Amino acid sequence: MKRSYNKSNEYFDRAEKIIPLASQTFSKSVTQYPKGVSPLFLEKGKGARVWDVDGNEYIDFVNALLCVNLGYGYEEVDNAVIRKIREGGVSFSLPHLLEYEVAEKIVDLVPCAEKVRFGKNGSDATSAAIRLGRAFTKKDGVAVCGYHGWQDWYIGSTSKNEGVPSCVSKLTHKFEYNNIESLEELFENTENDIGVVILEPMNVFFPKDNFLEKVKEVTRKYGAILVFDETITGFRFAKGGAQQLFDVTPDLATFGKGLANGYPLSAVCGKAEIMDKMEDIFFSGTFGGETVSLAAAKATLEVIDRENVTDKVTKLGELLMSELRKLIQLKSVGDIFDVGGHPVWSFLMIKDTEKYSSYDIKSILMKEILERGIISIGTHNLSYSHDQSHIKTLLDVYSEVFDLIRVGVNNSSLLDNFNGDVLKPLFKVR
Numbered sequence: 001m002k003r004s005y006n007k008s009n010e011y012f013d014r015a016e017k018i019i020p021l022a023s024q025t026f027s028k029s030v031t032q033y034p035k036g037v038s039p040l041f042l043e044k045g046k047g048a049r050v051w052d053v054d055g056n057e058y059i060d061f062v063n064a065l066l067c068v069n070l071g072y073g074y075e076e077v078d079n080a081v082i083r084k085i086r087e088g089g090v091s092f093s094l095p096h097l098l099e100y101e102v103a104e105k106i107v108d109l110v111p112c113a114e115k116v117r118f119g120k121n122g123s124d125a126t127s128a129a130i131r132l133g134r135a136f137t138k139k140d141g142v143a144v145c146g147y148h149g150w151q152d153w154y155i156g157s158t159s160k161n162e163g164v165p166s167c168v169s170k171l172t173h174k175f176e177y178n179n180i181e182s183l184e185e186l187f188e189n190t191e192n193d194i195g196v197v198i199l200e201p202m203n204v205f206f207p208k209d210n211f212l213e214k215v216k217e218v219t220r221k222y223g224a225i226l227v228f229d230e231t232i233t234g235f236r237f238a239k240g241g242a243q244q245l246f247d248v249t250p251d252l253a254t255f256g257k258g259l260a261n262g263y264p265l266s267a268v269c270g271k272a273e274i275m276d277k278m279e280d281i282f283f284s285g286t287f288g289g290e291t292v293s294l295a296a297a298k299a300t301l302e303v304i305d306r307e308n309v310t311d312k313v314t315k316l317g318e319l320l321m322s323e324l325r326k327l328i329q330l331k332s333v334g335d336i337f338d339v340g341g342h343p344v345w346s347f348l349m350i351k352d353t354e355k356y357s358s359y360d361i362k363s364i365l366m367k368e369i370l371e372r373g374i375i376s377i378g379t380h381n382l383s384y385s386h387d388q389s390h391i392k393t394l395l396d397v398y399s400e401v402f403d404l405i406r407v408g409v410n411n412s413s414l415l416d417n418f419n420g421d422v423l424k425p426l427f428k429v430r
Contacts, residue, residue: 003371007053008040026426027065032377037367037420039375045072047385050375059390061376063383066232066345069258069313070303071385077261080299081292091290098294105301106269110240111249112228115275118267118288122231123149125254125266128283130154130196132252132268133225135277139195142172143186146200148229160426178205180214187222198227201242204340204347212248219251225274231256231266235301236344238310263296309384310344317343317382320391324348327395331402336361336409346380348398353409359423361405364414366423368401 012035015022022040023029033040039052048071050060063069070077084090084098103116119125126148134140148154155161156169173190175182177199187194197219201212219226227250233242234255243249252270259265268283269275303309321339324346328337338349350358350365362378369376374397408414415422 003039003056004054005037005039005052005056008038009036011053012040025065027377030421031426032423033370034363034366034420034423037363037418038370047071047073048383048387048390056373058370058373058375059386059393061374061380061382061394063381064262066236066257066381067262069236069383070261070300070309071383072262074261074300074303074385076303077263077296077299080295081263084291084295090292091287095289096291096294098291098298099289102294102297102301103267103269105298105305106255106267109301109305110234110253110255110269111243112251112253112271113269114272115278116267116269117275117278117283118265118294119256119283119285120264120266120287120290120293121149122229122254122256122266123151124285125231125256125268126198126227126229127151127153128268128278128281129198129227129229129252129254129270131281131283132270132274132277133196133198133227135281136274137195137223137225139193139224140171141190141194141196143175143183143194143197143224144172144199145175145177145183146198146203146229148198148200149231175199177203178208178211180211180218183215183218187218187224192222194222194224196225196227198229201228201230201233201246201248202237202342203232203345204349206342207246212246216248216250225252226250227270228253230254232345233342235259235304236310236313237342239305239308259300260293260297261300263293265290265293265297303384307384313382313384313386314343316386316388316391317346317380319388320380320382320394321346323391323395324398327398327402331399331406333402333406336405337402341379344382348376348378348380350378355412356409356414359425360415361409363420363422364405364408364418365401367418367420368404369397372397372400 012022021029041053042050043053044051051057106116107113130153152164152168156164157172173186230241230253235258238245254268256266324339328334340349341347350361352358
């Protein structure tokens, strides 16, 4: 049965008048969800499921852009939050013991963590790490690989650089993942003015040929600071993040997203001698010690540690990736789709065809999976609340939609009956 998005569309038209893009986040907006054939507002969630404002139910494979790693409304986490609220107060005039308790847990779990400071979102943490690295090395240049947030120092190196002073943009230089020569060339071409190297330790592809270890060696060679942006990989790929999984310890690391199962909290941590520069660079915020999010983080980390969440979710993701590869082969859509990423954060990668762009194909894919009760933006962001039945439902939906797309591509009829807005490129972040 065709789903109705009448309320979503109505709220969008109203919200767009007072909120740019009608959303606080690009990746939660019509840049990712084709208007007219998608839900545009969600109302509630429980476990691995969410409901939109029209009452439609979905299995969620976005999980608030990887913020929710245990599941929506996870009882142990929410109960910790409720207890904290009932104690009285959220933000205080002096530090709260929760700041120490959560920092202690991070130091216990994360290999590089000797000291910890908190922020509210990933951009807070990555920007603090860059400022720390610059202060410690006395060098202004930054080498980046991946997506690191909205602040000037990073976003100025992308096509979304409007409003960023050119003198700031010139200080940031990109290198390629799994291409150590591209990083070496940056140091040589910038006269060794690079003080910080920051990268996502993994996104679409696994590191090859000891890439991460080689990155560490290059930073040592040139006297730079190595930062792992574990905003996504932290407490997902392993208890101690990707640095634990790949056995490469950076100087600093940043965390966010699933740190508090959806409550707003981020962290920068690392070697004490570098973190002590916090006293000089001025990284300070009123809400860094906000206790509701810290209570959520403490409970989340306890669950992750006690129940081996990352191992269990990884095994579920391995099943998904294995069966999805088989399905792509069975349906003869290997010229259109591929699979990449880590089992807990995998990607259905879409290729351009002779007539249709990947955005054309993704628009159809989105429309069809949403109608069948699946929310995804081309990724499979798994949570501890997903189980094999959810994976089976996803694969069954893909089986139907792959057939439809295969026919549409072969017959040059893919967009003939599409009545939504076709997605357009925003900017490439990875």
